[in-house]
Amino acid sequence: MKSILVYTLIFLLTTCVVSCDRPRCNNENPIFENNSPNSKKYKDELVRQLDKIDQEELTYWLQKYEKQNGNESLYFHIQGGGLCAILHLSMNHWDKMENIRKKKGVGRRGAEFTNLKFDIVQDSLSTKFIYSTFDRLID
Numbered sequence: 001m002k003s004i005l006v007y008t009l010i011f012l013l014t015t016c017v018v019s020c021d022r023p024r025c026n027n028e029n030p031i032f033e034n035n036s037p038n039s040k041k042y043k044d045e046l047v048r049q050l051d052k053i054d055q056e057e058l059t060y061w062l063q064k065y066e067k068q069n070g071n072e073s074l075y076f077h078i079q080g081g082g083l084c085a086i087l088h089l090s091m092n093h094w095d096k097m098e099n100i101r102k103k104k105g106v107g108r109r110g111a112e113f114t115n116l117k118f119d120i121v122q123d124s125l126s127t128k129f130i131y132s133t134f135d136r137l138i139d
Helices: 002-019 030-034 040-052 098-102
Strands: 059-068 071-080 083-090 112-114 117-122 127-133 136-138
Touching: 030 040, 030 083, 040 083, 040 117, 040 127, 059 098
Parallel strands: 083 127
Antiparallel strands: 059 071, 059 112, 071 083, 112 136, 117 127
């Protein structure tokens, strides 16, 4: 009886750990492979790829929080429709994400954000993805 409980517990814990992680994807884009997600080249390529993909196919998984030179941002794994990349999202406001900001992303890394919305601002010198909103957080 005790061994059945132990095996059941191990099974449940394994299921929770596996189900809380994002699906793996393989990046086959050399621009994503050879450039930093912060670089203009990477971001411009991400814009091109996003234009080709049905937004309904995309999933977003929180990777990390960063504060640099007074600017706060979040990094997301973005995948779906053949895309496997990192989204560097500038945070000009924190509507619906106040707790993530307060904890600097700790406790939410790996969480899925559904219907993440952002604006794209591009010019000859920079490309920025700026947070707008999201529907739901699945932790």
